[in-house]
Amino acid sequence: MSSGYKFEGEHFLLGTAMQGGEVVKGSNIYLPLKTMNRHGLIAGATGTGKTKTLQLIAEGLSDASVPVVLMDIKGDLSGIAAAGTANDKVIDRYTKAGATYTPAAYPVELLSLSDEKGVRLRSTVIEFGPVLMSRILGLNDTQEGVVSMIFKYCDDNKMALLDLKDFIKILQFISNEGKKEIEASYGKISTTSTGTILRKVIELQQQGADIFFGEPSFDVEDLMRISDDGRGMVNILRVTDMQNRPKLFSTFMLSLLAELYATLPEEGDMDKPKLVLFIDEAHLVFQEATDALLQQIETVIKLIRSKGVGIFFITQNPQDIPASILSQLGLKVQHALRAFTAADRKTIKLAAENYPESSFYDVDELLTQLGIGEALVSLLNEKGIPTPLVHALLLSPRSRMDVLTQGEMDTILSHSTMVKKYNITVDSESAYEILNRKLQDAAEQDKKLEEVKQASKPKKAVKEESIFDNTAVKQASRTAASIITRSLLGALGLGGRRKRNSIF
Ligand SMILES: Nc1ncnc2c1ncn2[C@@H]1O[C@H](COP(=O)(O)OP(=O)(O)OP(=O)(O)O)[C@@H](O)[C@H]1O
Ligand SMILES: [Mg+2]
Numbered sequence: 359m360s361s362g363y364k365f366e367g368e369h370f371l372l373g374t375a376m377q378g379g380e381v382v383k384g385s386n387i388y389l390p391l392k393t394m395n396r397h398g399l400i401a402g403a404t405g406t407g408k409t410k411t412l413q414l415i416a417e418g419l420s421d422a423s424v425p426v427v428l429m430d431i432k433g434d435l436s437g438i439a440a441a442g443t444a445n446d447k448v449i450d451r452y453t454k455a456g457a458t459y460t461p462a463a464y465p466v467e468l469l470s471l472s473d474e475k476g477v478r479l480r481s482t483v484i485e486f487g488p489v490l491m492s493r494i495l496g497l498n499d500t501q502e503g504v505v506s507m508i509f510k511y512c513d514d515n516k517m518a519l520l521d522l523k524d525f526i527k528i529l530q531f532i533s534n535e536g537k538k539e540i541e542a543s544y545g546k547i548s549t550t551s552t553g554t555i556l557r558k559v560i561e562l563q564q565q566g567a568d569i570f571f572g573e574p575s576f577d578v579e580d581l582m583r584i585s586d587d588g589r590g591m592v593n594i595l596r597v598t599d600m601q602n603r604p605k606l607f608s609t610f611m612l613s614l615l616a617e618l619y620a621t622l623p624e625e626g627d628m629d630k631p632k633l634v635l636f637i638d639e640a641h642l643v644f645q646e647a648t649d650a651l652l653q654q655i656e657t658v659i660k661l662i663r664s665k666g667v668g669i670f671f672i673t674q675n676p677q678d679i680p681a682s683i684l685s686q687l688g689l690k691v692q693h694a695l696r697a698f699t700a701a702d703r704k705t706i707k708l709a710a711e712n713y714p715e716s717s718f719y720d721v722d723e724l725l726t727q728l729g730i731g732e733a734l735v736s737l738l739n740e741k742g743i744p745t746p747l748v749h750a751l752l753l754s755p756r757s758r759m760d761v762l763t764q765g766e767m768d769t770i771l772s773h774s775t776m777v778k779k780y781n782i783t784v785d786s787e788s789a790y791e792i793l794n795r796k797l798q799d800a801a802e803q804d805k806k807l808e809e810v811k812q813a814s815k816p817k818k819a820v821k822e823e824s825i826f827d828n829t830a831v832k833q834a835s836r837t838a839a840s841i842i843t844r845s846l847l848g849a850l851g852l853g854g855r856r857k858r859n860s861i862f
Contacts, residue, residue: 371418372750373753374750374751389418395663396663399690399692410731410752420464424631428592431639434760436596440463442754442758467593471569471606478781480573480575482518482519507547526559533553562606570610582633607642633667634667636672641674641678652680659686671687690734695709713747719747
């Protein structure tokens with residue numbers, strides 16, 4: 359085990375170097391834990407081994423007590439919770455690295471963003487915040503100003519914005535009944551802006567975002583748990599239903615990253631990361647992202663490193679990842695690319711340019727010839743310097759290279775303390791209920807006012823004196839009078855219950 363691929367500090371085995379199609383004995387490739395917050399890329403054509411590489415790296419991290427989050431978009435990652443089975447091919451990979459294959463099952467938590475089985479991950483609209491909300495909705499500066507004003511208005515008036523229902527209600531309210539009063543305190547609001555925002559929120563809702571916004575909101579610290587035997591938890595986020603809802607997926611991703619960024623303290627140089635996120639089928643995150651959203655993602659990725667969080671993108675073509683993000687990725691594992699068309703060949707040229715120049719390999723050519731579970735690897739050594747590009751025969755995961763059965767998943771969920779904590783229904787009073795009640799109160803007062811008006815006319819005319827002798831009637835009259843006063847003051851924006859609540 360000589361060579362330049364061995365590191366000081368904690369590291370784990372990734373595979374063995376190859377040249378001329380053969381394994382080079384004693385040239386093992388290790389990943390230093392210290393640089394795992396420097397982000398990474400796993401790329402390659404379909405079926406070349408990207409997801410298994412993800413699984414292998416996640417196992418290495420968990421073994422080193424680093425919790426991980428896996429975005430399981432294709433639903434093929436659950437097998438990490440079960441031990442793998444030995445076969446000749448798998449054993450051969452370990453033998454070539456001078457290692458022994460020992461099957462292992464990993465501590466797994468199954469999470470879900472929707473109705474799929476798993477711990478429910480949610481965030482409230484308030485926690486999401488006005489800036490992120492505006493980015494997700496793709497709003498311009500004026501519209502963003504309106505969103506900020508809405509958050510401020512709700513905050514000033516102690517109206518919780520928990521779910522999209524609350525957000526939609528307040529948008530409707532400020533364009534109609536509440537417009538005048540709100541403009542008096544917060545300035546002019548353009549109805550065109552509120553209309554556009556409302557339309558975009560409904561669009562987001564149609565992608566199923568309702569299920570994501572609400573209570574109880576997920577505490578990101580719960581992603582950083584260590585299992586009883588000291589290994590990092592493997593949190594599998596089952597998002598198979600996100601494939602046709604890219605907007606929702608990027609919404610979620612960004613909110614998760616922002617939340618992690620806001621929650622975690624600034625760390626100096628760490629021996630190992632605090633958490634590593636793997637995003638399989640990562641092109642989905644960028645597919646429908648607006649420029650503003652991309653910029654936000656880029657910024658968060660740049661900053662989150664110093665909080666000890668690493669992010670790995672897994673996708674077919676490196677060009678699926680925006681160049682500004684690609685340039686920030688420290689570890690690159692490039693599986694084979696296919697050269698069927700002219701466009702493919704162009705992609706290969708571009709992909710080859712992403713890697714350090716190599717005097718050992720003809721990168722362009724090798725990219726099309728790599729076998730399954732082989733890759734060109736470029737990583738950072740513990741000093742943060744890129745090592746020479748190496749053709750690697752990767753190890754196999756030690757856990758199962760297939761999915762769990764329904765029964766196995768149910769067993770995991772039945773033992774989960776997180777399910778007990780998060781899979782509950784909470785419907786706190788929030789903006790929706792408060793505004794509905796307010797509108798209802800106003801309508802009732804108007805109705806009562808009308809009734810009193812109608813009722814008082816004939817009575818006065820008939821038997822004025824005798825009526826006032828009767829205490830019960832006196833009482834009723836006082837009530838009626840106070841209702842009239844309150845309604846009038848209310849209509850003028852003064853007095854009554856409304857004023858005490860200082861909502862108008
Ligand atoms: N390191 C490995 N050791 C042993 N077998 C492997 C390894 N990598 C890949 N394979 C084999 O190749 C198959 C495909 O691998 P994988 O699912 O990782 O491909 P992928 O690149 O993620 O494909 P897709 O783009 O379709 O998701 C696996 O089911 C497994 O049989
Ligand atoms: Mg895959």
